[in-house]
Amino acid sequence: MLTLSNLKKSFGTIAAVDHLSLEIPKGEVFGLLGPNGAGKSTTVNLAVGLIVPDSGNVSIDGSGSPVDVSVRRKIGVAPQSLAIYEEMSGRENVTFFARLQGLRGRELKKSVDWAMEFVGLADRQHDRSNKYSGGMKRRLNLAVAIAHKPLLLLLDEPTVGVDPQSRNAIFDRILMLREEGCTIVYTTHYMEEAQRLCDRVGIIDGGRLLALDAVESLIAKHGGKRMVIAQTNGKRVEVACDDPLAELQRMQSEGELETFHVERPSLESVFLGLTGRSLRDE
Ligand SMILES: Nc1ncnc2c1ncn2[C@@H]1O[C@H](COP(=O)(O)OP(=O)(O)O)[C@@H](O)[C@H]1O
Numbered sequence: 001m002l003t004l005s006n007l008k009k010s011f012g013t014i015a016a017v018d019h020l021s022l023e024i025p026k027g028e029v030f031g032l033l034g035p036n037g038a039g040k041s042t043t044v045n046l047a048v049g050l051i052v053p054d055s056g057n058v059s060i061d062g063s064g065s066p067v068d069v070s071v072r073r074k075i076g077v078a079p080q081s082l083a084i085y086e087e088m089s090g091r092e093n094v095t096f097f098a099r100l101q102g103l104r105g106r107e108l109k110k111s112v113d114w115a116m117e118f119v120g121l122a123d124r125q126h127d128r129s130n131k132y133s134g135g136m137k138r139r140l141n142l143a144v145a146i147a148h149k150p151l152l153l154l155l156d157e158p159t160v161g162v163d164p165q166s167r168n169a170i171f172d173r174i175l176m177l178r179e180e181g182c183t184i185v186y187t188t189h190y191m192e193e194a195q196r197l198c199d200r201v202g203i204i205d206g207g208r209l210l211a212l213d214a215v216e217s218l219i220a221k222h223g224g225k226r227m228v229i230a231q232t233n234g235k236r237v238e239v240a241c242d243d244p245l246a247e248l249q250r251m252q253s254e255g256e257l258e259t260f261h262v263e264r265p266s267l268e269s270v271f272l273g274l275t276g277r278s279l280r281d282e
């Protein structure tokens, strides 16, 4: 559905995206995970044709270029910096952008009704959007992206600055869109989100794709060992090991094992393993 081939984009001396290639099949939820400044938004903007690469190629649904009008109608994008007009109502925003995508008449009305309902803003649709909370604005940004029922949806950090309720609503909606066969590219610097939502994850840093695989495979390949964290003989100990059960038995044989739990490596450990840095500290 989306192929990025050897994309490169620099701003002055900064290589924001550095020889990046990706192939995303139809129906996949793909996560692009990386710290701030990694090149996620630049990748999204290149993919949808908002910026032009220095070199490399983008193709959508076969061989379409994102700058062709017919191809654009297959794409929906919710940019990181909200793309809504604050002085218009929620409904006016969605209507305006759906018209730009070519919808008219009854189809336009039906699509806008559906999008407002889908993101849970139907009851507030006539309020000016500058009266919306941060979470509501994010949901409106999503409604704008989906009203024309795109085949490919790109969501750039759709949960930043969002309350937990709106965040859960956004997750549910993404999963519903996936059920309907929509292909989704989701960028985030929150590894828990990538872990929860995505079929495959690409880890990006310094504009380069460091690893790409299913979450479980990334963890198995780059996540390192499991951790046994225990309170034993009044002391807290943390041990990285291949066989937690054997480790616990050893601890038990050496004294009183008071409490313990085992931690699986996460995408956080994968990032640490790949870069030597923590994703959280960014
Ligand atoms: N329009 C621009 N002008 C100059 N530098 C930019 C521009 N857009 C992005 N950059 C730089 O490119 C790098 C990648 O940015 P970005 O793609 O926004 O990262 P992310 O979305 O992962 O936080 C950063 O160093 C950023 O400062």
Ligand SMILES: [Mg+2]
Residues within 6 Å of the ligand: 040, 041, 042, 080, 156, 157
């Ligand atoms: Mg960004």
